[in-house]
Amino acid sequence: MEAPVSNPLAIIGRVFLNSLAEIGRLSQFAGMSIAHILRPPIYWRLALQQMWLIGYNSLPVVGLTALFTGAALAQQIYVGGSRFNAESVVPGVVVIAIVRELGPVLGGLMVAGRVSSAMAAELGTMRVTEQIDALTTLSTDPINYLVVPRLLAAVVTLPLLVLVANIIGVLGGFMIGTERLGLNAGTYLQVTADFLERADVISSLVKAGVFGFIIALMGSYHGYNSRGGAQGVGKATTNAVVSAFILILLANLIITVIVFGDQT
Amino acid sequence: MSIQPMIEMNGVTKAFGPKKVLRGIDLKVDKGQSLVIIGGSGTGKSVMLKCILGLLSPDAGSIKVDGTEVTKLSARDRKKILSKFGMLFQGAALFDSLPVWKNVAFGLIQGKGMNKAEAREIAIEKLRRVGLTPDVGDLSPAELSGGMQKRVGLARAIASEPEVIFFDEPTTGLDPIMSDVINDLIVECVQDLGATTLSITHDMASARKIADRVAMIYEGKIIWEGGKQEVDHSGNDYVDQFIHGSAHGPIQMQLLKP
Numbered sequence: 005m006e007a008p009v010s011n012p013l014a015i016i017g018r019v020f021l022n023s024l025a026e027i028g029r030l031s032q033f034a035g036m037s038i039a040h041i042l043r044p045p046i047y048w049r050l051a052l053q054q055m056w057l058i059g060y061n062s063l064p065v066v067g068l069t070a071l072f073t074g075a076a077l078a079q080q081i082y083v084g085g086s087r088f089n090a091e092s093v094v095p096g097v098v099v100i101a102i103v104r105e106l107g108p109v110l111g112g113l114m115v116a117g118r119v120s121s122a123m124a125a126e127l128g129t130m131r132v133t134e135q136i137d138a139l140t141t142l143s144t145d146p147i148n149y150l151v152v153p154r155l156l157a158a159v160v161t162l163p164l165l166v167l168v169a170n171i172i173g174v175l176g177g178f179m180i181g182t183e184r185l186g187l188n189a190g191t192y193l194q195v196t197a198d199f200l201e202r203a204d205v206i207s208s209l210v211k212a213g214v215f216g217f218i219i220a221l222m223g224s225y226h227g228y229n230s231r232g233g234a235q236g237v238g239k240a241t242t243n244a245v246v247s248a249f250i251l252i253l254l255a256n257l258i259i260t261v262i263v264f265g266d267q268t
Numbered sequence: 269m270s271i272q273p274m275i276e277m278n279g280v281t282k283a284f285g286p287k288k289v290l291r292g293i294d295l296k297v298d299k300g301q302s303l304v305i306i307g308g309s310g311t312g313k314s315v316m317l318k319c320i321l322g323l324l325s326p327d328a329g330s331i332k333v334d335g336t337e338v339t340k341l342s343a344r345d346r347k348k349i350l351s352k353f354g355m356l357f358q359g360a361a362l363f364d365s366l367p368v369w370k371n372v373a374f375g376l377i378q379g380k381g382m383n384k385a386e387a388r389e390i391a392i393e394k395l396r397r398v399g400l401t402p403d404v405g406d407l408s409p410a411e412l413s414g415g416m417q418k419r420v421g422l423a424r425a426i427a428s429e430p431e432v433i434f435f436d437e438p439t440t441g442l443d444p445i446m447s448d449v450i451n452d453l454i455v456e457c458v459q460d461l462g463a464t465t466l467s468i469t470h471d472m473a474s475a476r477k478i479a480d481r482v483a484m485i486y487e488g489k490i491i492w493e494g495g496k497q498e499v500d501h502s503g504n505d506y507v508d509q510f511i512h513g514s515a516h517g518p519i520q521m522q523l524l525k526p
Contacts, residue, residue: 134359138362141321
């Protein structure tokens, strides 16, 4: 059945068709999962358990990422700003950059690395050891039991994590700014508060919620549909992380353009 | 007036891409009967079971369970039909995130909404039924040997007292003695419940022990069916080759040929 490898057009065509089919399958899975949220039962206990796994356990890695990024950012902006004698913009630019972009994006990517892979590995193993089929034979819908709790947990938890990441990121900038760059602490906080707008925070949290959905969807989709033993599970795990990364960055761009695109 | 069969399949076909796995399965299992389907690896045995359970949907044909056509059911009706089934999976398929007793009680708690204390009591009782002590209930499935996992799987399959039980290769991967223990347990449990069973296996010792009737599947079709005693003089070359485990005969394995 293999098409001749020598024909580049055939390869391009096949890749294109395969990706269209994949997008179709993914959309179908997403639609089915959302439909199941509206169709009880919802396993709240499992959702809480997932919130703990996603949220609490991700705090250290997300917090450290935000701290270091905020600090590095403050240093760079100080260096850049000092060329125009504009060192005072540091707090404002840091808070905007962190809250609008870096907090949600870096937080989302870190959590995707941790959580999408873990979900894909767990569900993938359940698939290849027939545990997902076993759920069905025990009168339990596997989408309700496995996918819905993960989706709900991630959508609720990611905004909370990103909120923490934003605060820690600003704190990182504050620490470098006041300790190393000699900015006044009171002024720093004042400028930060002046620059930050409600829309920044809301867009940040909306992004986080969308990223949470992407993270859980990619982990569940690739795990749920994995096949072919240990190798298949490994592939599902890789695909989950890579596709979550790409989709998070794409979704971020789309939301940024929609929310901030018409500001000049 | 004929008695309505518990499971009836007519002309069921299923293909994965260009590969035709089922090529028109016709099969009938009467109430209370134990049918064992024998056949080599890759002949479509598991796919057939999954079609009946609705885990896969057949391309064509009809499957009736207790008179109800199950190939085109809504999710809710399917759940109702599935509550009549129990299944022992090849690798036991225990949920490794849950302790043993919750595995056994899973169908009772999640499927039937029974309260935990009551379900636990039944789970312990079912574990005892398959020869496991109550303290096993608190272990995790990963701590059990293969034979014990199979027993827990059996306890889970019978916990909700199903009308139909499927056994997917119940003795694969077990030593001959443990296989015999599992076979005995299957026979006893099925008698207790008066359940209809459909098993697939390539282990003839197991087939002889648990079957009332035997059917042989080859290349996606049922090529022979008869009583347990008739297996040895079926007059069918394919069946003879299979039960004697001979490499020579009409069945040629898909091996790499030079």
